[in-house]
Amino acid sequence: MSNAIVQQRGIGAMIWDYITTVDHKKIAHLYLVAGGLFFLIGGLEALIIRIQLMQPDSNFISAGLYNEMITMHGTTMIFLAAMPLIFALMNAVVPLQIGARDVAFPFLNSLGFWLFLFGGLLLNVSWFTGGAPDAGWTNYAPLSSTSPGHGVDYYVMGLQIAGAGTLIGGINFLVTIINMRAPGMTYMRMPLFTWTTFITSVLILFAFPALTVGLFLMMFDRMFGSAFFDVTAGGNAIIWEHLFWIFGHPEVYILILPVFGAFSDIFSTFSKKRLFGYSAMVFATVLIGFLGFMVWAHHMFTVGLGPIANSIFAVSTMAIAVPTGIKIFNWLFTMWGGSIKLSVAMLWALGFIPTFTIGGMTGVMLGSAAADYQYHDTYFVVAHFHYVIVGGTVFGLFAAMHYWWPKMFGKVLNEKLGHLGFWPFFIGFHLTFFIQHFLGLMGMPRRYWTYFEGQGLATGNLISTIGAFLMAIGTLVFLYNVVYTAIKEPKASADPWDGRTLEWSLPSAPPFYNFKQTPLVRGLDPLWIEKMEGRKGITPAEPLGDIHMPNGSILPFLMSMGLFIAGFGFIYQVDNKLWFIAVAVGMGLFFASMFTRSFKDDLGYHIHKEDLIEKGDGKE
Amino acid sequence: MSERTENVSRHKLNVRKDENKEEMVQQVITFALMILFTLIAFSMVILDISSYFIKPILLLLAGVQVAFQLFYFMHMKNKGHFMPTVIMFGGMTIALATIITFTTIIWW
Numbered sequence: 054m055s056n057a058i059v060q061q062r063g064i065g066a067m068i069w070d071y072i073t074t075v076d077h078k079k080i081a082h083l084y085l086v087a088g089g090l091f092f093l094i095g096g097l098e099a100l101i102i103r104i105q106l107m108q109p110d111s112n113f114i115s116a117g118l119y120n121e122m123i124t125m126h127g128t129t130m131i132f133l134a135a136m137p138l139i140f141a142l143m144n145a146v147v148p149l150q151i152g153a154r155d156v157a158f159p160f161l162n163s164l165g166f167w168l169f170l171f172g173g174l175l176l177n178v179s180w181f182t183g184g185a186p187d188a189g190w191t192n193y194a195p196l197s198s199t200s201p202g203h204g205v206d207y208y209v210m211g212l213q214i215a216g217a218g219t220l221i222g223g224i225n226f227l228v229t230i231i232n233m234r235a236p237g238m239t240y241m242r243m244p245l246f247t248w249t250t251f252i253t254s255v256l257i258l259f260a261f262p263a264l265t266v267g268l269f270l271m272m273f274d275r276m277f278g279s280a281f282f283d284v285t286a287g288g289n290a291i292i293w294e295h296l297f298w299i300f301g302h303p304e305v306y307i308l309i310l311p312v313f314g315a316f317s318d319i320f321s322t323f324s325k326k327r328l329f330g331y332s333a334m335v336f337a338t339v340l341i342g343f344l345g346f347m348v349w350a351h352h353m354f355t356v357g358l359g360p361i362a363n364s365i366f367a368v369s370t371m372a373i374a375v376p377t378g379i380k381i382f383n384w385l386f387t388m389w390g391g392s393i394k395l396s397v398a399m400l401w402a403l404g405f406i407p408t409f410t411i412g413g414m415t416g417v418m419l420g421s422a423a424a425d426y427q428y429h430d431t432y433f434v435v436a437h438f439h440y441v442i443v444g445g446t447v448f449g450l451f452a453a454m455h456y457w458w459p460k461m462f463g464k465v466l467n468e469k470l471g472h473l474g475f476w477p478f479f480i481g482f483h484l485t486f487f488i489q490h491f492l493g494l495m496g497m498p499r500r501y502w503t504y505f506e507g508q509g510l511a512t513g514n515l516i517s518t519i520g521a522f523l524m525a526i527g528t529l530v531f532l533y534n535v536v537y538t539a540i541k542e543p544k545a546s547a548d549p550w551d552g553r554t555l556e557w558s559l560p561s562a563p564p565f566y567n568f569k570q571t572p573l574v575r576g577l578d579p580l581w582i583e584k585m586e587g588r589k590g591i592t593p594a595e596p597l598g599d600i601h602m603p604n605g606s607i608l609p610f611l612m613s614m615g616l617f618i619a620g621f622g623f624i625y626q627v628d629n630k631l632w633f634i635a636v637a638v639g640m641g642l643f644f645a646s647m648f649t650r651s652f653k654d655d656l657g658y659h660i661h662k663e664d665l666i667e668k669g670d671g672k673e
Numbered sequence: 674m675s676e677r678t679e680n681v682s683r684h685k686l687n688v689r690k691d692e693n694k695e696e697m698v699q700q701v702i703t704f705a706l707m708i709l710f711t712l713i714a715f716s717m718v719i720l721d722i723s724s725y726f727i728k729p730i731l732l733l734l735a736g737v738q739v740a741f742q743l744f745y746f747m748h749m750k751n752k753g754h755f756m757p758t759v760i761m762f763g764g765m766t767i768a769l770a771t772i773i774t775f776t777t778i779i780w781w
Contacts, residue, residue, distance in 0.1 A: 216732050255760065257769045299771055346767050350774075362778050450739055 073605035075159035076565055080166050081145035085454075088137030088168050089668045094177070095129035096528060098122050101322040103485075103521040106514050109506040114500040120187035121204065123500055125180075127190025128208065129398055131304070132215055133173040135442070138450050139311045140222055141248050144463045147226060150244045151573045152235025156230040159603045160650070165222035166612035171630035172215025175620050179207035187499060188668035193300070194282035194293040197199035203624050206275055210620040212267045214613070216261055224258025226250055232661060233554070236594040241335070244554045244578075245328060249314030252342040255308050259346065260303035267296035276627055291356060302454060306345040306443060308340060311382060314447025315479060316402050318647075319456050320384050322550050323399040324391025327578055330383040337376035337383075354425045363422040370420035375415055386388045396550070397471030401452035404479050412440030430500070433493025439486045450530070451478075460540075463562040466538050474530035481523025485503065488513045490521075554579035558591045564637065566600050568594075569665055608646045615643030637651035703745040710734045 073080060073320065102122050105113045114122065147157055156162050179185040186208035188197035197205045230251045234243070243251070273279040281285035282293055321328040328334060350358060350366040358366075384406060393399070415437040419425055428434060437669050458466045490515045497504060504510045549555040555572060556563075570593035583591055619639025625632040633665050714734055717727050744750040749758050 066755075105693050170765075227760075255763065258760070259764055263771070289779060292775075295774055295779060299767075343763075346770065350778075 057477040070605070073163075073607045074612050075155075075163045075603050075605055076463070077144045077148050077156050077159065077162060078562065078565070080162050081141045081143075082135045083166050083170075084141035084144060085461070087166075087173070088134050088141055091133035091173055092138065093528075095134050096124055096525065098129065099512050100125040100521055100525060102126060102185070103431050103518040105503070107518040109504055109508070109511050111503055117184075117187065120189075120357055120500075121180075122183040122271065124186045124189050124192075124204075124208075125177075126376055128176065128186070128212070130211060130442075131190060131308070133169075133176070135308050135446050135450075137166075137169055139253075139308065139446075140169075141218075142246075142315065142450070142453050142457065143222075143253075143311065145269075146457055146556060147229065147250050148233070149240055149460065149559060149567060150247045150554050151230060151233060152555050152568060152574060153229065153233040154567045154600065155603070156225050156572075157233055158225050160606060160609065161221050161225050163606070164609035164612060165218040167609045168218030168221065168616065169215045170218075171613040171617040172213070172218060173212060174212045175617055176207055176211030178307075179204055179211075191297055192293070193297075194271070194290040195284070197291075198271065198282045205271075206627075207465075208506040209268050209272045209275065213265065213272070214416055214616050214620060217331075218263055218613075220261045220265075223254040227258060230254070235568075235572050235574050238296055241245075241332065242574055242577045242579070245317035245334055245338075246311065246314035249310040249317075249338055250336050253310045256303045256307050256310070256342055256345060258450065259649060260300045262300075262305065264300035265306075267293055267300065267405035270296070270566070272623070276623060282337075289592070294353055294356065295349070298352045299346075301350065302349040303342075303345045305442070306341060308446045309449075310341065312446055312453065313338065314403060315456065316384065317387075319398050319402045319439045319452055321372040321388045321578075322456075322552055323394045323396055325394075325551070326387055326391040327384070327553070327581070329386035329389070330379070331377055331577060334383050337379040340376040341373060344369060344376070348373065348420075348668075351422075351425070352421045355429045358620075367420055367422040368601075371417055373637055374413060374417050381410060381413075393443040396455070397466065397468055397475060398452045398456035398550075398667050400472065401448050401455065402666070404475070405452065408440060408444030408448065408482070412437060412444050415440065428493065430498055431493035432489045432497045432499055435499050436486045436489035436493060439489070443482055443486070451475075456550070457556075459549050459561040460556050460559075461542055461562065462539070464538050464542045465545045465549050467534050467542060470530060470534035470537060474527050474534060476527075477523045477530065478527025481520045481525075481527060484520025484523060485517050486520070488516050493655060512640075548580075553581040555579055555591065558583075566602060566660055568599075570597055586619050597662055597665060599662055600665070601657055602660060603657045604655055604657070607649075608650050612643050612646040613644065615639045615641070619643065656668065676705055700745060703741045707714055710738060 069084060074083075101114060102119070103121055105111050105122075144156070144162065148154070162322060165350075176186075182201045182203065184204045186192070186197075186200075186204040186209075188205055190202050190474060192205065192208055197208075230243070230247060237243040270279075270281040274281050274283065274288075280288045282288050282290045317328055317334060347369045348366055350362060351370045354363050354366075360361075374532075382403075415433070419428055419434065419437055455466050457470055458464065492510055493499075494514075495509060496511075497510050504514075545561040547560045549561070550557070555574070558572065559567060572579065575592070575595035579591060583589075616639060619636045621631045622635030622637075622639055626636065689780055717730065748754060749761075751771075
């Protein structure tokens with residue numbers, strides 16, 4: 054179906070099209086919208102937290118609600134905002150960068166998205182059913198396993214479903230990048246964003262099973278009377294902490310590595326130079342991915358693992374500073390002597406370097422086990438991880454969205470509004486979190502509902518809250534920019550940034566089959582090579598032929614809805630066994646959909662050569 | 674000219690035949706070794722040898738059998754299996770780290 058046909062039909066048809074789509078570009082839109090929505094919800098929760106902490110002895114929200122706020126803010130931002138937004142970029146860009154027509158498993162791609170969305174919805178339904186999860190985003194046992202009400206049950210079921218979606222997405226990108234690269238696209242010619250997506254997918258593959266296991270244990274402890282974390286019955290609460298962080302530490306690299314890749318592409322594009330030290334960058338990415346699995350216990354220095362374990366994990370933690378340093382220097386050297394264009398994407402990337410370096414530095418401070426006893430569970434930690442996650446991932450997402458927006462939506466985001474949105478966010482960010490380092494060193498503990506007058510914490514917290522509102526303004530300007538661009542801006546050309554990689558050889562937005570002819574990749578930065586040799590487009594690797602495309606399917610949506618219904622059943626069967634009916638209905642829908650998928654042949658369809666010639670490739 | 678290409682392709686065919694033959698020999702040897710290992714394992718248990726001796730030997734034999742299975746019967750030693758090998762060993766490393774953690778600092 055071409056875009057023109059879709060546009061002629063009504064809104065209902067468009068919704069149906071998106072619900073059934075298996076096109077990676079449309080799934081990217083879905084991830085972006087859903088992730089963006091959760092980002093706003095998480096941001097709202099952050100503002101409520103900051104309003105509560107604005108002044109001493111505040112009573113803006115109750116202590117219990119505050120616990121729910123911090124838990125849902127963390128969980129939403131990590132699992133439901135940052136991860137899907139990263140998947141939005143991966144879906145939008147990676148197949149184009151490697152010269153593929155879609156991901157390896159388009160059906161699974163769609164399933165991954167719907168599982169994430171329904172998991173996220175399930176988690177957020179808890180607000181309306183008597184209380185959200187309130188044991189922190191880390192959900193430590195026994196606080197979580199003994200938390201009254203159903204809040205934590207929602208956490209367990211919601212993340213289990215969303216996590217399955219993420220795992221599927223990760224495997225999909227692994228297979229895509231290994232198997233679907235265009236002819237000539239060797240591993241060492243892949244753009245850095247593809248490389249980091251690849252390593253990230255490996256991390257997802259290895260890290261998420263630990264979370265799955267942990268969540269299953271928690272589910273059985275809370276819903277079916279087992280005692281994995283119950284010390285009085287011979288269990289061990291520390292197991293949760295280990296499982297959570299075996300997953301949780303790679304998770305933070307899952308969040309940061311893809312934007313490292315995006316920054317690399319942005320720096321080289323807007324400096325008009327090839328990336329400095331490409332192979333060192335690849336090596337550093339792999340090394341960060343590997344070391345990311347060897348450091349999880351640095352979150353647990355104060356648990357009492359003993360001096361030997363603490364020392365090992367302290368040393369391995371500090372080792373990560375080396376590959377990260379390699380990356381920072383390579384970005385600086387990429388810009389060195391380049392002809393730098395200060396576009397909005399570049400601005401966010403430039404803002405990222407000092408911000409992330411500060412976050413990395415406090416990371417090394419936290420990584421030294423002896424010192425960590427002072428910092429642990431204070432606002433110093435809060436400041437540190439916001440410097441790396443907001444200063445790294447969120448800045449990266451903004452940069453990447455400005456950079457790839459024309460490829461995703463066919464229009465360049467308004468640059469003036471982009472600059473206007475950057476500054477309040479950037480200044481607000483540092484205002485919010487820089488002061489928190491000192492609040493932490495002064496002894497303000499993390500996750501506390503309030504503080505007293507006369508503790509010297511009032512001024513710092515007020516400044517922090519003002520900063521949070523500036524960040525909100527920056528975000529609103531970005532949203533306004535999105536709407537403004539959609540209405541007012543003209544259609545973008547294929548290559549608005551004078552790009553270097555394959556995606557810029559396609560029209561913006563690309564046709565639904567991406568490449569009319571699979572491109573031939575003749576080196577790193579393939580489009581740049583062709584430009585330097587005076588050619589207009591990429592050399593094709595094959596003659597024009599029929600293109601095989603997958604059919605859309607409603608089944609991923611139904612499967613995810615099945616698990617969503619079953620989730621409610623599992624949560625409430627503790628109160629009333631009749632809820633097992635919901636489990637049966639949900640799982641029935643799930644398995645019936647799976648059965649249909651397995652036994653009904655769906656061979657897709659072909660776009661014929663003649664139609665491709667008639668339509669042209671959309672280029673001028 | 675055409676005679677020459679025919680020679681080349683016949684040569685290639687011969688090389689492939691040799692490779693297949695070698696592969697078959699290796700598979701038969703591995704298979705025989707695996708049966709032998711299994712016999713050793715069973716006979717050790719039947720002969721009631723001290724368990725301090727049996728346990729590490731059994732684990733060692735099991736490890737070798739897994740390696741045989743992966744490298745010879747599932748072709749991990751052949752070309753084009755680099756990525757699966759890397760990812761499998763990566764996964765094993767992380768699983769091992771987890772097991773070491775659980776057995777040393779959780780249930781010590």
